[in-house]
Every structure is written in C-alpha cells, then in structure tokens.
Amino acid sequence: MKNVWTRPIGELVMANPIVANYKKMWPFVKPYWFRAALSLLLTLPAGALDSAIALFMKSFTDDVLVAKNAKFATFIPLLIVGFVFVQSSLTYAVKYLNTWVGGKITIDLRKKLFHKLMTMHTGYFDTTNSGYIMMRYNNDADASSTGLIENLRKMVTRTCSAIALICVLLYNSWQLTLIAVGAFALAGGLIFIVRKSLEDLVRKTVVVGAVAMRAYNEAFNGNRTIAAYNLQKDQETRFAELMNNIFSLNMGIVKHTGWLSPVMHFIVSLGLALVFWLSSSLIVKGTITSGNFTSFVTALLLLYHPVKSMGDTYIAIKTAFLAIERIFEIFSLPVKVEDSPNAVALTQVKKEIRFEQVNFSYKPDVPVLKDLNLTVPVGSTLALVGNSGGGKSTVVSLLPRFYDVTEGKITIDGTDIRDLTLHSLRDHIAVVFQDNFLFSGTLRDNILIGRPGASEQDLMRAVKSAHLEDFIGSLKDGLDTEIGERGMTLSGGQRQRVAIARAFIRNADIVILDEATSALDNKSEAVVQRALDNLMKNRTVFVIAHRLSTVVNADKIVVLNEGQVVEEGTHKQLLAIPNGAYAALYNAQFKKKE
DSSP states (O other): OOOOOOOOOOHHHHHHHHHHHHHHHHHGGGGHHHHHHHHHHHHHHHHHTHHHHHHHHHIIIIIIIIIEEEEEEEHHHHHHHHHHHHHHHHHHHHHHHHHHHHHHHHHHHHHHHHHHHHHHHHHHHSSHHHHHHHIIIIIHHHHHHHHHHHHHHHHHHHHHHHHHHHHHHHHHHHHHHHHHHHHHHHHHHHHHHHHHHHHHHHHHHHHHHHHHHHHHHHHTHHHHHHHTTTTTHHHHHHHHHHHHHHHHHHHHHHHTTHHHHHHHHHHHHHHHHHHHHHHHHHHHTSSOOOHHHHHHHHHHHHHHHHHHHHHHHHHHHHHHHHHHHHHHHHHOOSSSSSOOOOOOOOOOOSSEEEEEEEEEEETTTEEEEEEEEEEEEETTTEHHHTTTTTSSSHHEEETTTTSOSSSEEOOOOOOGGGOOHHHHHHHHEEEEEEEEEOOOOBBHHHHEEEEEEEHHHHHHHHHTTTTOHHHHHHHHGGGGOOOGGGTTTTTTTHHHHHHHHHHHHHHOOEEESSTTTTTTTTHHHHHHHHHHHHHHSSEEEEEEEEEEGGGOOOOOEEEEEEEEEEEEEEEEHHHHHHHHHHHHHHHHHHHOOO
C-alpha cells in the first residue's frame, strides 16, 4: 500500500469518492446517528427559510409600496421577523447538535487512534517522527470528524437555501431565472478549473504542518542541547525556512483561489446586469410586476453568498477527506508484534530461557544478530558485553518482544515466546534502561507504574531497596512530590533509582538492565549499583554494561561482536583466554582507570 503522504491526490480522489469516505466514517457516526440525523433534518428548513424574505418582498412591494395597503405594511415586517427568528433558532440548534456530534466522534477517533498507537511495535516509533504522530493521531481526528460534519452542514444548508431561492426566482420569472442561474453556473464551474492544483497544495500544507509540529517538539525536548551548543540561531534559521515554506504554500492557495472571488463576482454582475436589462422590458409589458422584480433581485442577491462560498467549502471538504484517508491508512497499518491465535498466559519462569538460532534484522538484508544461541538458567545472571553496535541491546529487546525475531526462536521453559500472550510475557519482565522515562506526576505514581494497586507496604519496600529513603525523606511532600515532565527536576541517579523502585515493585521473574549505570558519575553509580544488586537477587538477570567492573560477578559473560557470540564464560575464564576479546576490553578499561 502506498503511503498517503506520497500518493497522487487524484488517485486518492478516484479511489475514494465522497460516498466511500462517509461510509468509512459511519461506524463512528452510528452511536450518535439520531442527533446527527436530527441536525440534518433541521438544516433543511434552516436553509430553505432564506427564501422567506425574498418571497415576501413581492407582497411588500406590490401591496404596500404600490397599492398602499396599510394592513400589509404592519403584517409583512412582523412576519419576516418571525421567520428570521425561527431560522435563527433552527441555526443555533443545528450548530449545537453538529458540535456535539462532531466532538463525540472526534473523541472516539482519538481513542481508537491512541489505542492503535499503543499497539504499534517499537520499530514504528524508531522510524516515525513526533510531529508526524501528533499531526496524524491528534489533528487529523478533528479535521476528519468536526471538519467533515461542519462542512456537510454548510453544504446542506447552502444547497437547501439555493434550491429554495431558485424556486423563488422561478416563481417570479422563468426568463430572468435562466439568465441568473446560467451566470451562477458559469461562476461555480470555475472551481473545477483549479481543483487539481488546490488539492496538491492542501496536501503539501498538511505535510509541512507535521514538520512544524516536530520542530516545536524538538525545541522543547532538546532545549539543553540547543543551549549547550549555541544552536539557537541555527534552529531559528531552520524554523524560518520552514515558516517561509508554509507561507509560500498558503500564498500558492491564495494565488490559485484569490482570483476566483472577483471573477465570480464579475460574472454574476454581468448576469445581474442582463437581469436588469431584461426586467425593464418585462415590467413595461406587464409580464412581471414591480414586486416580482424586487423579490427576484432579493433572491438573486441572497443566492450569491452560497454560490460564492462553494470554493471555500470545497477546499474544506477536500481537507477533511484527506484527513479521513490518513486516519484509515493508520488503522490499516499491520501490528507486527501481537498475540498469536492460540497464545497462552505465562504463569512462571521455572527452568530456563533459550535463544535458538536467532537471526534478526531491522532492515532487510542488514543482519544485526546472526545464529545467536544462548541458554540462561533461572536465577542466573547473563552479562552481554562488546563494542557498540554489536547487538547487545537488540538481544534484550527481543525477549519482551519489542521486536520479533527474523529467524529462529526464543523460548521460556520450552515455549516459544510468540506463543505466549504479550501481556503475561511482559508482566514477568522488569526493565531498567539507561535513560528511563518518567511520566509527569508524583514519585508515587511513577513507582506504582511497575504494579498499579500495590500495597503501601510493597511500595515502601521498593523505595528502601532502591535506596530512595533518604532522598524522599528530604522532600516536603515525600512520595507525593510532583517531578515535572519527564522527571527533569531529578538528577540522573535519582531518576535511575525511581526506575529501579518501579522494577522492584513489579516483582518480575526476569530483570533486564540495559546500561543502567553507564550515564552516571562514580558517586551516583555506586548508590545505583547497590540498588541494582538488591534488584538482581533471586531473579534471572540480563545485564548490558560498558563498564566491565559491574559484570565481573555474572554467572556467564557473553561477548558479542557484529551480532555473533565470539566468547562466553565467567570473568576468570574469559580473562584466561590468550588475546581474547573480553580480556582486551577489560585490560583497556583497567588501563584507562589506572
């Protein structure tokens, strides 16, 4: 399937006509169909009542201005006010119902999109930028639902208004109607001349909008790097170029549409001039009355607005349709890591974890792991070491199925992990990353992420085991202290210990430590290492570490190089290998320390 960002817009339109887009949206509209239908029904009289004023202008002119009928002088204005009041009330009701239905559909779309986002595999996030996600998963939901419903309301209202006004025109003079409608049809036909270029520009504007969202996100998350490297001017220059592109696209839309309004106005004016010219003859001959003429001109002027606004409505509807296309393309994305049809729940890790002939590639024909074979008995500690890019983090990412193996299998007690439910598998794994993500909220909230609903006793035990007692005791609000977005108010060591407490309270059988101390200074590392030692007791542990001093006590150390096991054994066994890879790494670090 082609990506919707790069598919030719004409192909999208041909493959997905208006009816198809509304059919796609029907499952989201269905729960609220009654209010949506009521809104559309109320739209019909709300639009048709535009003709009331034009219709009554005939009686007002003939009976009041010409015949001097005093009763009509009082009656008709009151009647007009009454019709306008009814129309205003209906318009408000339609607007309220549309906003309610559109808001509900938007919420449902965002919920489903967020659910889809939560089920996407890790590789999706590796290759998708944040601006793209914010634009497509948030903004498109609003553009597709509220935008489509609002523009449907406008379309129906204006269509009903146009039909009613044309009926008034025909009632007053079919000859003049032919001229007027012909002029309007010619003016409206201009929209199709610019249709193709408009659609291309709208699509490009949406794409650039996603890039702008990404720029804001990067400025926020990368503010320290920007400040440290004096990148303010560079970022401002890049952002200015982006804004210039957006400006150019917006001006392109104006360039292609700005002439529409004056040209349409000119064509309609010609039609109006012809109407005035012909009406003079018809009035003189007695074919129409002065009231017919006044009513006709009023209806004609009222008809001008819906015809003139067709271009803007067309662009808005196309934007909504493009948003629908993007949303349903997201819904159709495959969930590469999911439960197999006959998956069973993992209840306990009893014997061992095995990697059997495991091969893995992030990209086709670019292998990262090659014929990896490992056996990790329950309760043991396996350390993965080696040069950067050797595949260490990939190994531990395959165990909780952040990715699925390309070939081979990983088993727990003889069962392929792909035959276990994803939820139960991850329930038995606790991960401490190098840069652990903390959510906005309190310390308590972030620790309880490991096991929501854990008792206060378990919480305090996790705090103590992670050596957080003194730190939390120094805080005015203790565990209920707000830590800010991403925990930026905490030091690196404190964030790591919160993550360790989170892993503690999870009480998982398997622990993964992915370079958990590599970014810390010596003092922080010492405290965190003691917390990790507590976490590792009586558990099956996978450790990735650049600092080999932290893995000397591991039951087995595996040296990976270019995705293959080059050495494995205990610390002493590996040091005893002449010219061994592990010995070279260890001696290099030891000499640096010396």
